[in-house]
Amino acid sequence: MDKTQFLDELALKLSGLGQEERQEILADYMEHFAAGAASGKSEQEIVFDLGSPDEIARDILAERGEIPTGEEPYYVPRPVVRKKRGVAGRMWLFLAMLIPNLVVYSLLLSFWGVVVGFAGSTLGFFLTPFGFVLDAVLNQNFELYKLFGTIAVVGLGFIFFVLTMWLAKAMVTASIAYTNFNIHLMKGESKHV
Known part of the structure; x- marks a missing residue:
């Protein structure tokens, strides 16, 4: 999943919010992509770090008391970080x-x-x-x-x-x-x- 797909899916999941609030949230996530790209990360790595748009939308809608849409969740596997042996x-x-x-x-x-x-x-x-x-x-x-x-x-x-x-x-x-x-x-x- 790349930046455009991520932001499009997040916008779709947040369609229950007002236009201005949704644009503000999307702008915040565009900043995450800009900061990640500046530190040398690929778009896929940034998506791994952020999580799935479905989870993000559920958290945001739960904070605002909105009911999330019943769409199928998108699974983004997270890389396994192994602890180095001391x-x-x-x-x-x-x-x-x-x-x-x-x-x-x-x-x-x-x-x-x-x-x-x-x-x-x-x-x-x-x-x-x-x-x-x-x-x-x-x-x-x-x-x-x-x-x-x-x-x-x-x-x-x-x-x-x-x-x-x-x-x-x-x-x-x-x-x-x-x-x-x-x-x-x-x-x-x-x-x-």
Whole structure:
């Protein structure tokens, strides 16, 4: 709802009053819009601050002993203002979350250890051909089964590489998501992700 709609609806709701009194009330609300615009508020924010024209008209008519018209009320939702968490609240929340955070971050760290282990295994699998060549040169012995074994191990290295990449991506996502959850929780924000 913008300024024009608000003032038109208010004028309609106050139609039971005299012309001069209605114009005076509307002039007061135009001043509210001018003051709000000067402070940088949008017309919608000013309407939120003022309330619905129906409620305003009911209050004004009730003060004057007039009976408000039986029209359908217009609902203007008000923004929810959340109270910021103080130092004591943050300290209590920190202590309450200390044990769960120690457990979860320990689990995350151990899963990161698994990722590093898979990465090390992958590197070892990919270095196997160098070991095969070194063995063949130093022992001056080329055996076919070792060649096929080396090829199989390199193939296993590719499988481990894909698995390692998938695990690393999952762990980055999980670590960032849990850390963001804690940040939002400590700030007192309602959206935790």
